[in-house]
Amino acid sequence: MPAPDDAAAGAVRSPVGVPAARPRVTLADVARAAGVSSPTVSKVLNERGDVAPETRDRVLAALDAAGYRRRGTTPARRPGSLLVELVLSDLDSPYAVEVLAGAEEGAAASGAGLVVTAAHGRRAGGGRWLSRLRARRSSAVVLVISDPGPDAVEELRRTGTPLVLLDPVGTRDPGLPTVGATNWNGGLSATEHLLGLGHRRVAVVSGDPSLACSQERVDGYRAALGRAGVPVDEDLVRWGDFTPEGGRRGAAALLDLADPPTAIFAGSDSQASGVYQEARARGLAVPEDLSVVGFDDVALCQYLSPPLTTVRQPLVDMASHAVRLALEGAGGEAADVVTPQHVQLATRLVVRESTAPPRA
Amino acid sequence: MPAPDDAAAGAVRSPVGVPAARPRVTLADVARAAGVSSPTVSKVLNERGDVAPETRDRVLAALDAAGYRRRGTTPARRPGSLLVELVLSDLDSPYAVEVLAGAEEGAAASGAGLVVTAAHGRRAGGGRWLSRLRARRSSAVVLVISDPGPDAVEELRRTGTPLVLLDPVGTRDPGLPTVGATNWNGGLSATEHLLGLGHRRVAVVSGDPSLACSQERVDGYRAALGRAGVPVDEDLVRWGDFTPEGGRRGAAALLDLADPPTAIFAGSDSQASGVYQEARARGLAVPEDLSVVGFDDVALCQYLSPPLTTVRQPLVDMASHAVRLALEGAGGEAADVVTPQHVQLATRLVVRESTAPPRA
DNA sequence: CTGAAAGCGCTTACAG
């Protein structure tokens, strides 16, 4: 007869792949670990003044080590009080608008609340942000175009908070679910469209080369030229950032060339608007003197004249999907079992009025 | 000797103007009211199945009547776990971007989380939304360009949740704090600028006439004409909505007139972009053939060519202020004592390249 | 400044 194992002895045991609901760490546990009484821990927690500084420090350390959470303070599990955190680097771009709209839609569909944070250049997942996330009892996180610090990933994993990366940056942790778009295909079809119109001097102005999406779009551009037997002129490949100013600078450099391009593929619609400005400043008409293709198909396109030919990436759907994915992980019992997913939604060329054959 | 009053008898009594911390309604109170035991109420709360439907209904009614809240479920009081709700009608406008950025800034400054909801045409404050707000333990609400239903106002007041109206609609409850801009002055200075350039046929295309801000801008326009001794031609006053399409329609109607305007004051930058499009479609150059002034000074302006002359309203500051105002009400003890405020931040004309003297 | 004791609000296990 086998010796009674843990399960037979009545210990908590979980099905394969499903984590055991770890027994809650109670205030009494922490008190024991810190060598003080429960009331003392309670006082520290409630920021009462009457605790000796050393005692306080010891208790705080024990609290932290044990990963203590107040009763009723575990992330909400019922839809309707769930919170998803959406972290963007900045809020003031047409790109952010689409992402926000999609994320709101995804959250609303699940009855969850969407908490929006702008990182403003700080790396997402500072200690401050993490502790606030905990204080708010948020259940899931979606990070947009940014790499979480390893500490943040670890902490989120530890607390069972799902993390989804939207438009992931290059250096991805393969264990994290990602949602993106088929950037390479987009770059390919934008460039093929211009080649098809008869352009041979086709330039590209993309975003930061450290971003996967920038790289992929340029790779698609190169592939299209290669297929058409047009050699890549490295003078016609420019990197910058996704802002109008970035587009303007790139266009200025390109149009200053001895043999300037007749068409520019911009890495984003915002950049394309900068290309428009530079063309206008030089008295060049779009599309008669210069064809322009953008990327994103954000609302901005409807404000530009002429209407911009662009590669549509379904940002609203992408964001909505990312939020649902994150909430799925948060809602179910089998939170940790959700298979990491890497989704790329399809891009599609939308032809409007900013492209035409080159002047004879 | 006077009979012992409540205070003398030890009842909770609060200083004038500061509401008493009403004694918490406990589960036992509700049980008593419903004529059942505490365990039964607990089961209903936790959605256990083993409760008779009629009992369940009775308990739910009692719960509701008593305004019961689970322990630890009252809105957070320490900054860092506070949540502010921002409700916009839609997220996909340049206006919304600015408001969001400002609101995020205001919330982040207080360490609060910003929960963003789009009303999508539904009136803010449906029962669904209110109960979610409660479930999330949100501490304050900022409502953008919309009128809360009287029930929502009542419910928020009852639960001590501050409500601030940003860019308030006309029919305001004077008891609610509002944050807006000096729309009238903006309309005045936009129109004076055009008159100063020599224009006499100056038109206006504004937003929905039911919105206070639309009205005020047009009133400023009328005032400027009046002061300059130029009679108002009602044919030159158009109402629509704040979208590019609204601007385009308005411009089309105006340019179809027998004696068309030489300058158009648009009620928003988005509308102004629609005016640009209509002008372009008719082969009219801005500003040579048509001067255009916008309103808002949103990021969109930097994408338009030519750069748009506009009336800047400090949307970022307005939103940030509204959020702080709301959180102020939520954070302090004296929540209900915050004097209702009606703030209007200053607007300012920003001259760029879309305005010029009329053709001789 | 600390903790034993009492208390509070809620939940659980179980008898009816």
Added chain:
DNA sequence: CTGAAAGCGCTTACAG
């Protein structure tokens, strides 16, 4: 399906 009783996690009031 219901509730008396026991229990749990935390807080409060107070003695030292």
